[in-house]
Amino acid sequence: MTITRARFYNPVVGRFTQENTYRGDGLNLYSYVSNNPVNYYDPSGYSSCSSKSNPWNEFQKANKGKFASTKEAVEAYKKTLGVTYEGSLYRNVGLMPNGSPVDPLEISPFTEKQNYRYTKPGTNGLYFGRDQNVVDCEIRSYNTDPYGKGRTTYVYDDVKVDNMLDLTNPKTRKLMGVKKGDLLTDDYKTNIGGATTHKMGEFAKDNGYTGLIVPSARLDGGVNLVIFDPKNINF
Protein backbone atom coordinates (compact mmCIF):
# COMPACT_ATOMS: atom_id res chain seq x y z
CA MET A 1 0.00 0.00 0.00
CA THR A 2 1.42 3.40 -0.92
CA ILE A 3 1.57 5.88 1.92
CA THR A 4 0.71 9.03 0.06
CA ARG A 5 -0.96 11.01 2.81
CA ALA A 6 1.27 10.23 5.77
CA ARG A 7 3.51 12.73 7.50
CA PHE A 8 6.65 11.65 9.33
CA TYR A 9 7.75 13.04 12.63
CA ASN A 10 11.39 14.10 12.77
CA PRO A 11 12.55 13.96 16.42
CA VAL A 12 15.76 15.86 15.63
CA VAL A 13 13.98 19.02 14.59
CA GLY A 14 10.86 18.25 16.60
CA ARG A 15 8.69 18.90 13.59
CA PHE A 16 6.78 17.06 10.96
CA THR A 17 8.53 16.75 7.64
CA GLN A 18 5.57 17.79 5.55
CA GLU A 19 3.05 20.53 5.90
CA ASN A 20 -0.18 19.32 7.35
CA THR A 21 -2.74 19.44 4.59
CA TYR A 22 -5.46 20.31 7.07
CA ARG A 23 -5.67 24.08 7.39
CA GLY A 24 -8.09 24.38 10.22
CA ASP A 25 -5.61 24.76 13.06
CA GLY A 26 -4.69 28.37 12.52
CA LEU A 27 -1.44 29.71 11.20
CA ASN A 28 0.88 26.95 12.39
CA LEU A 29 0.42 24.39 9.67
CA TYR A 30 3.01 22.10 11.23
CA SER A 31 1.01 21.71 14.42
CA TYR A 32 0.36 18.13 15.42
CA VAL A 33 -2.13 18.67 18.22
CA SER A 34 -5.49 19.93 17.16
CA ASN A 35 -7.13 22.32 19.57
CA ASN A 36 -10.48 20.95 18.71
CA PRO A 37 -11.39 18.13 21.07
CA VAL A 38 -14.42 17.18 19.04
CA ASN A 39 -12.92 15.31 16.16
CA TYR A 40 -15.42 12.63 15.53
CA TYR A 41 -19.12 12.77 15.21
CA ASP A 42 -22.10 10.54 15.38
CA PRO A 43 -24.42 10.78 12.39
CA SER A 44 -26.99 8.66 14.18
CA GLY A 45 -27.24 11.23 16.94
CA TYR A 46 -26.36 8.58 19.50
CA SER A 47 -23.67 10.49 21.32
CA SER A 48 -25.53 13.75 21.41
CA CYS A 49 -29.06 12.57 21.75
CA SER A 50 -31.69 14.81 23.22
CA SER A 51 -34.85 13.82 24.99
CA LYS A 52 -36.76 14.50 21.78
CA SER A 53 -34.66 12.20 19.59
CA ASN A 54 -33.54 9.24 21.64
CA PRO A 55 -32.03 6.69 19.22
CA TRP A 56 -33.06 3.77 21.42
CA ASN A 57 -36.66 4.99 21.32
CA GLU A 58 -36.38 5.51 17.57
CA PHE A 59 -35.01 1.99 17.18
CA GLN A 60 -37.87 0.51 19.21
CA LYS A 61 -40.43 2.49 17.22
CA ALA A 62 -38.94 1.39 13.91
CA ASN A 63 -38.84 -2.26 14.98
CA LYS A 64 -42.12 -2.55 16.82
CA GLY A 65 -43.30 -6.16 17.06
CA LYS A 66 -40.09 -7.46 15.55
CA PHE A 67 -38.51 -8.78 18.76
CA ALA A 68 -39.87 -11.28 21.26
CA SER A 69 -38.38 -9.47 24.26
CA THR A 70 -36.67 -6.26 25.29
CA LYS A 71 -33.46 -8.23 25.77
CA GLU A 72 -33.62 -9.40 22.17
CA ALA A 73 -34.24 -5.82 21.03
CA VAL A 74 -31.28 -4.55 23.05
CA GLU A 75 -29.01 -7.18 21.50
CA ALA A 76 -30.11 -6.07 18.03
CA TYR A 77 -29.68 -2.42 18.97
CA LYS A 78 -26.09 -3.06 20.06
CA LYS A 79 -25.30 -3.81 16.43
CA THR A 80 -26.41 -0.37 15.29
CA LEU A 81 -24.17 1.86 17.41
CA GLY A 82 -21.61 2.72 14.76
CA VAL A 83 -20.23 6.26 14.76
CA THR A 84 -17.95 8.03 12.30
CA TYR A 85 -14.46 9.10 13.32
CA GLU A 86 -12.97 12.09 11.55
CA GLY A 87 -9.51 13.39 12.32
CA SER A 88 -5.86 12.42 12.41
CA LEU A 89 -4.43 9.01 13.18
CA TYR A 90 -0.92 8.28 14.48
CA ARG A 91 0.95 5.01 14.32
CA ASN A 92 4.50 4.16 15.39
CA VAL A 93 6.12 1.08 13.88
CA GLY A 94 9.53 -0.55 13.77
CA LEU A 95 11.20 -2.94 11.38
CA MET A 96 10.29 -6.34 10.02
CA PRO A 97 12.50 -9.22 11.20
CA ASN A 98 14.41 -8.96 7.90
CA GLY A 99 15.20 -5.30 8.60
CA SER A 100 12.77 -3.75 6.15
CA PRO A 101 10.32 -1.11 7.46
CA VAL A 102 6.93 -2.32 8.65
CA ASP A 103 4.16 -1.08 6.38
CA PRO A 104 2.04 0.89 8.87
CA LEU A 105 -1.17 0.16 7.00
CA GLU A 106 -0.80 -3.56 6.54
CA ILE A 107 -1.24 -6.46 8.92
CA SER A 108 2.22 -7.99 9.20
CA PRO A 109 2.57 -11.77 9.65
CA PHE A 110 3.70 -11.35 13.24
CA THR A 111 0.95 -8.87 14.08
CA GLU A 112 -1.55 -11.57 13.16
CA LYS A 113 0.04 -13.94 15.66
CA GLN A 114 0.34 -11.46 18.51
CA ASN A 115 -1.98 -10.98 21.44
CA TYR A 116 -3.21 -7.39 21.58
CA ARG A 117 -5.68 -5.65 23.84
CA TYR A 118 -8.74 -5.94 21.59
CA THR A 119 -7.53 -8.53 19.10
CA LYS A 120 -6.40 -11.94 20.30
CA PRO A 121 -4.03 -14.09 18.20
CA GLY A 122 -5.67 -14.83 14.87
CA THR A 123 -7.82 -11.69 14.94
CA ASN A 124 -6.31 -8.90 12.89
CA GLY A 125 -6.31 -5.26 13.85
CA LEU A 126 -4.17 -2.18 13.43
CA TYR A 127 -3.84 0.16 16.39
CA PHE A 128 -3.65 3.94 16.03
CA GLY A 129 -3.46 6.83 18.47
CA ARG A 130 -5.64 9.90 18.09
CA ASP A 131 -2.59 12.02 18.85
CA GLN A 132 1.14 11.67 19.16
CA ASN A 133 1.23 11.61 22.97
CA VAL A 134 -0.86 8.45 23.02
CA VAL A 135 1.48 6.67 20.64
CA ASP A 136 4.60 7.82 22.49
CA CYS A 137 3.22 6.73 25.87
CA GLU A 138 2.27 3.32 24.58
CA ILE A 139 5.62 2.58 22.99
CA ARG A 140 7.46 3.91 26.05
CA SER A 141 5.35 1.76 28.36
CA TYR A 142 7.34 -1.19 27.01
CA ASN A 143 10.64 0.56 27.66
CA THR A 144 11.05 1.17 23.97
CA ASP A 145 12.03 4.49 22.43
CA PRO A 146 9.46 5.55 19.81
CA TYR A 147 12.25 7.58 18.16
CA GLY A 148 14.86 4.83 18.37
CA LYS A 149 16.71 3.43 15.39
CA GLY A 150 14.37 1.96 12.81
CA ARG A 151 11.19 3.35 14.34
CA THR A 152 8.88 5.79 12.54
CA THR A 153 5.73 7.64 13.53
CA TYR A 154 3.28 7.94 10.65
CA VAL A 155 0.54 10.56 10.72
CA TYR A 156 -2.60 10.45 8.61
CA ASP A 157 -4.68 13.59 8.47
CA ASP A 158 -8.36 14.05 7.64
CA VAL A 159 -9.13 10.36 7.91
CA LYS A 160 -12.77 9.37 7.98
CA VAL A 161 -13.71 5.99 9.39
CA ASP A 162 -17.35 4.95 9.44
CA ASN A 163 -19.17 2.46 11.65
CA MET A 164 -16.87 2.41 14.66
CA LEU A 165 -17.96 1.06 18.04
CA ASP A 166 -17.14 3.91 20.39
CA LEU A 167 -16.20 2.60 23.83
CA THR A 168 -15.04 6.04 24.93
CA ASN A 169 -18.73 6.89 25.10
CA PRO A 170 -20.09 6.05 28.59
CA LYS A 171 -23.55 5.36 27.15
CA THR A 172 -22.14 2.80 24.75
CA ARG A 173 -20.12 1.17 27.52
CA LYS A 174 -23.22 0.95 29.69
CA LEU A 175 -25.20 -0.65 26.92
CA MET A 176 -22.38 -3.11 26.27
CA GLY A 177 -22.18 -3.91 30.00
CA VAL A 178 -18.57 -2.83 30.47
CA LYS A 179 -16.86 -0.31 32.71
CA LYS A 180 -13.98 1.91 31.61
CA GLY A 181 -11.71 0.19 34.12
CA ASP A 182 -12.38 -3.18 32.45
CA LEU A 183 -10.82 -1.76 29.28
CA LEU A 184 -7.67 -0.48 30.97
CA THR A 185 -6.44 -3.58 32.81
CA ASP A 186 -3.87 -5.96 31.35
CA ASP A 187 -6.21 -8.97 31.71
CA TYR A 188 -5.93 -9.63 27.98
CA LYS A 189 -2.39 -10.87 28.54
CA THR A 190 -3.45 -13.57 30.98
CA ASN A 191 -7.00 -14.36 29.83
CA ILE A 192 -6.80 -14.75 26.07
CA GLY A 193 -10.26 -14.66 24.54
CA GLY A 194 -11.94 -14.26 27.92
CA ALA A 195 -10.80 -10.74 28.77
CA THR A 196 -13.42 -7.99 28.43
CA THR A 197 -11.37 -6.24 25.76
CA HIS A 198 -11.05 -9.39 23.67
CA LYS A 199 -14.81 -9.92 23.96
CA MET A 200 -15.47 -6.35 22.85
CA GLY A 201 -13.14 -6.79 19.89
CA GLU A 202 -14.82 -10.03 18.92
CA PHE A 203 -18.28 -8.49 19.25
CA ALA A 204 -17.34 -5.53 17.08
CA LYS A 205 -15.78 -7.69 14.40
CA ASP A 206 -18.56 -10.29 14.37
CA ASN A 207 -21.19 -7.57 14.06
CA GLY A 208 -19.67 -5.76 11.12
CA TYR A 209 -18.11 -2.76 12.85
CA THR A 210 -15.06 -1.30 11.09
CA GLY A 211 -13.26 -1.18 14.43
CA LEU A 212 -13.31 0.38 17.86
CA ILE A 213 -12.67 3.77 19.40
CA VAL A 214 -11.28 3.07 22.85
CA PRO A 215 -9.73 4.82 25.83
CA SER A 216 -5.94 4.59 25.93
CA ALA A 217 -4.68 2.31 28.67
CA ARG A 218 -1.36 4.15 28.75
CA LEU A 219 -2.36 7.82 28.70
CA ASP A 220 -5.21 9.13 30.81
CA GLY A 221 -7.64 10.87 28.47
CA GLY A 222 -5.95 9.46 25.38
CA VAL A 223 -7.87 7.69 22.64
CA ASN A 224 -6.94 4.76 20.41
CA LEU A 225 -8.55 3.42 17.27
CA VAL A 226 -8.46 -0.24 16.37
CA ILE A 227 -9.22 -0.92 12.71
CA PHE A 228 -9.83 -4.51 11.69
CA ASP A 229 -9.17 -4.20 7.98
CA PRO A 230 -7.18 -1.12 6.94
CA LYS A 231 -7.91 -1.86 3.27
CA ASN A 232 -11.43 -0.55 3.88
CA ILE A 233 -10.16 2.89 4.91
CA ASN A 234 -9.14 5.72 2.62
CA PHE A 235 -5.95 6.92 4.29
Place this chain on the structure above:
Amino acid sequence: METDFIIKLAKAYTEELWSDFANLFPKVDTDDAILKEMPDDVVNVLVGLLGIEQVKEWVCTPLERLDNQIIKELIKTDTGLKAAKMFILSMRI
Protein backbone atom coordinates in the same frame (compact mmCIF):
# COMPACT_ATOMS: atom_id res chain seq x y z
CA MET B 1 10.31 -13.05 42.04
CA GLU B 2 7.13 -14.74 40.90
CA THR B 3 4.35 -12.23 41.43
CA ASP B 4 0.66 -12.99 40.84
CA PHE B 5 0.90 -11.40 37.41
CA ILE B 6 3.95 -13.48 36.47
CA ILE B 7 2.17 -16.66 37.56
CA LYS B 8 -0.98 -15.70 35.63
CA LEU B 9 1.08 -14.98 32.53
CA ALA B 10 2.82 -18.34 32.83
CA LYS B 11 -0.52 -20.12 33.19
CA ALA B 12 -1.79 -18.43 30.01
CA TYR B 13 1.23 -19.73 28.08
CA THR B 14 0.67 -22.24 25.32
CA GLU B 15 3.44 -23.71 23.25
CA GLU B 16 1.32 -23.42 20.11
CA LEU B 17 0.75 -19.65 20.43
CA TRP B 18 4.41 -19.00 21.12
CA SER B 19 5.88 -21.26 18.45
CA ASP B 20 3.44 -19.97 15.79
CA PHE B 21 4.78 -16.51 16.55
CA ALA B 22 8.45 -17.28 17.17
CA ASN B 23 8.79 -19.36 14.01
CA LEU B 24 8.30 -16.20 11.94
CA PHE B 25 11.60 -14.75 13.12
CA PRO B 26 14.89 -15.70 11.51
CA LYS B 27 17.74 -17.10 13.58
CA VAL B 28 20.08 -14.50 15.01
CA ASP B 29 23.80 -15.09 15.45
CA THR B 30 25.22 -12.95 18.18
CA ASP B 31 28.45 -12.80 20.18
CA ASP B 32 26.83 -10.82 22.96
CA ALA B 33 27.50 -12.65 26.24
CA ILE B 34 24.09 -11.92 27.76
CA LEU B 35 22.08 -12.82 24.68
CA LYS B 36 24.09 -16.04 24.20
CA GLU B 37 22.84 -17.22 27.59
CA MET B 38 19.21 -16.73 26.58
CA PRO B 39 17.05 -19.21 24.64
CA ASP B 40 17.49 -18.80 20.87
CA ASP B 41 13.77 -18.40 20.16
CA VAL B 42 13.41 -15.54 22.67
CA VAL B 43 16.48 -13.77 21.28
CA ASN B 44 15.28 -14.21 17.69
CA VAL B 45 11.89 -12.64 18.47
CA LEU B 46 13.29 -9.77 20.53
CA VAL B 47 15.92 -8.87 17.95
CA GLY B 48 13.24 -9.04 15.25
CA LEU B 49 10.92 -6.73 17.19
CA LEU B 50 13.36 -4.31 18.77
CA GLY B 51 16.59 -4.47 16.80
CA ILE B 52 19.88 -5.78 18.17
CA GLU B 53 21.07 -2.51 19.72
CA GLN B 54 17.94 -2.01 21.78
CA VAL B 55 17.64 -5.65 22.85
CA LYS B 56 20.96 -5.74 24.71
CA GLU B 57 19.83 -2.95 27.03
CA TRP B 58 16.19 -3.98 27.09
CA VAL B 59 16.74 -7.48 28.50
CA CYS B 60 18.70 -5.97 31.41
CA THR B 61 16.13 -3.27 32.27
CA PRO B 62 13.36 -3.66 34.89
CA LEU B 63 10.10 -3.56 32.96
CA GLU B 64 7.34 -1.68 34.74
CA ARG B 65 4.62 -3.48 32.79
CA LEU B 66 6.13 -6.78 33.91
CA ASP B 67 6.12 -6.02 37.63
CA ASN B 68 9.61 -4.54 37.26
CA GLN B 69 11.09 -7.90 36.34
CA ILE B 70 14.28 -8.13 34.29
CA ILE B 71 13.88 -10.47 31.34
CA LYS B 72 17.37 -11.99 31.51
CA GLU B 73 16.77 -12.94 35.14
CA LEU B 74 13.12 -13.88 34.79
CA ILE B 75 13.75 -16.52 32.14
CA LYS B 76 15.96 -18.57 34.44
CA THR B 77 12.91 -20.40 35.84
CA ASP B 78 10.32 -22.33 33.87
CA THR B 79 7.49 -20.10 35.15
CA GLY B 80 9.50 -16.98 34.40
CA LEU B 81 10.35 -18.14 30.89
CA LYS B 82 6.70 -18.84 30.08
CA ALA B 83 5.66 -15.49 31.56
CA ALA B 84 8.32 -13.66 29.55
CA LYS B 85 7.18 -15.32 26.33
CA MET B 86 3.55 -14.36 26.96
CA PHE B 87 4.59 -10.82 27.77
CA ILE B 88 6.59 -10.54 24.55
CA LEU B 89 3.66 -12.00 22.60
CA SER B 90 1.50 -9.12 23.87
CA MET B 91 3.87 -6.20 23.31
CA ARG B 92 2.39 -3.73 20.85
CA ILE B 93 5.62 -2.36 19.47
